[in-house]
Amino acid sequence: MASPSTELPSSLRSLWRSLVLGYRAEPLLLVVGFVTTVAAALPDALFALGLKLLVQAMADRAGDTIVLAALLLAALSTATWLLSVASDRTDLRLAERTAVHIESYVARLQSSVPTIEHHERAEYVDRLALLRDHASALSQIYRSVFRTAGSVVRLVVVIGLLMSVQPILGLLVLFALPTVLVSNRRGAVEKRVEEQGAQGRRLARHLFVLGATAAPGKEIRVGGLGERLRGGRRAAWDQGYLPLARARWISFWWLAAAWAIFAAAFVGAVAVVATGDGATAGSVALVLTAGTRLSAYVGQTVNEVHFLRTIWLDASRRMVWLEDFAAAHSLAADLPVPTALTDGIEFKDVTFRYPGAERAVLRNIDLRLPAGKVVAVVGENGAGKSTLVKLLCRFYDPSSGRITVDGADLTRIPADGWRDRFAGAFQDFMRFEYPVQHAVGIGDRDRMDDRAAVEVAAGRAGAVDIVDGFPDGYDTQLGVTWRDGVEVSFGQWQRLALARGFMRDAPLLLALDEPTAAIDAETEHALFERYADAARAEAGSGRITVLVSHRFSTVRMADLIVVLDGAHVAEQGTHDELMARGGKYAELYGIQAAAYQ
């Protein structure tokens, strides 16, 4: 698989991609916004010319020209005002409409990455956190680009007007260059410092959420951790923000010095024109007005470019980076999604390390999960059982080696399609605070509103009694923070998650990664036995059922038991075979059996 670069893509390419995205979303608004914003720049910049004509006509006491010049000034002011209002409204509307589009586009990009590596690697998480914060604001990029274009038009016009008085006055713009250079540089420096501090700011936010939400509140109070949390948050905040504040102060002083250079040149230019041969009232008025406007326009352009570079363009580069990342991760999917399994799933010399980790959680695993069988995975805490399931779901790809499905490399099967063939539940399930119908129904998005399907799933998970106990049955809102919402216990959440995992009727892979830890051993055993029987009854599709459990009473009925130990498959076989062998499984089984005596 092509590994995406960790470098952000170029500004120009990112700008182009954002413009294309905006054009696809709102072509008319984009064009009208551009034309009105740039058009508003013209009459504004020509104001200096009107003023020159008026002042000169007054000096010459030319009555008709005075009236004409005054009317011209009024027309220029009105046109500037009208076009500015029109462009403001259009740009605002464009920003609002593209914001929704861009936000859902970014969300779609994130979820289209088949693995979840980008949610866990610190450098990606920081990058995505900034993108998420700015995703809706990214829609401002259009306004910013139009305004920058308008500022450039203004600059060109006033420089032309200044040069019409004396060509050398065109050099005035050179004295504004230091401000441009400083702004450019400060943008890059501030952005780098901001990214370096992203981890600290994320930590500060995390600690704030920890201290301000109900769930962790119990442990924090019991442990008396409040003060420590506040101190940690303060320290993380300082670590995230102080370097940025320092960088901003330094750039402020640089910018002030650069403006001082321009101010000196402007005063000199006015003096030269006012005292030179052939100085007229009109030309002095023009230099004064155009010069003042030049400084304002340079300031505007510099500000626009600064915001464009540091916020909008930066967010745009992150978005294009995410596009590349998503594209690089979906390139290899060129095989069809299987509709049945005949042989099974095979791990071939699979080694896996979590992103950024040194240690391999699974090492040189060779394992065959036969089609149509029930496979139990056991091992001590941290042995890698859940990781094995995550690889089967393709939340990660192996660091080396291959996983094949009926001989086809799993990385070449579209991840979405493969997951549509998956059912099951995880130990770290999500508490979806929806009405019960949807909290369970989203396990099969096409049948989310299908009451009968949800009832069947609840039956499979043994959750019917729980739902019947809620005030409005399947229409009950879960979570007390919502109107008419009910409190749900951990065990109830777990059972609802299990029901969600059973929404699909004919999965090829059913994985149950300790989804019943909060349920007593006997009930778990009965439930798992039911799933195993169902799996065997439907062996025709080749469905593989993978059970992860610490309870050996549950595990023993599996067709194949895999014992993980020290990142390796220590043993595998049926219960009887493993007991006869007298190895790790027999030892662990013996310990648990003795505890239940």
Ligand SMILES: Nc1ncnc2c1ncn2[C@@H]1O[C@H](COP(=O)(O)OP(=O)(O)OP(=O)(O)O)[C@@H](O)[C@H]1O
């Ligand atoms: N996202 C992750 N990033 C880095 N390391 C991880 C991640 N998830 C798990 N690990 C590490 O991988 C190892 C195996 O974890 P895994 O959850 O697969 O074990 P397990 O056998 O399912 O454990 P348990 O029985 O406690 O659920 C552990 O050392 C764990 O710390």
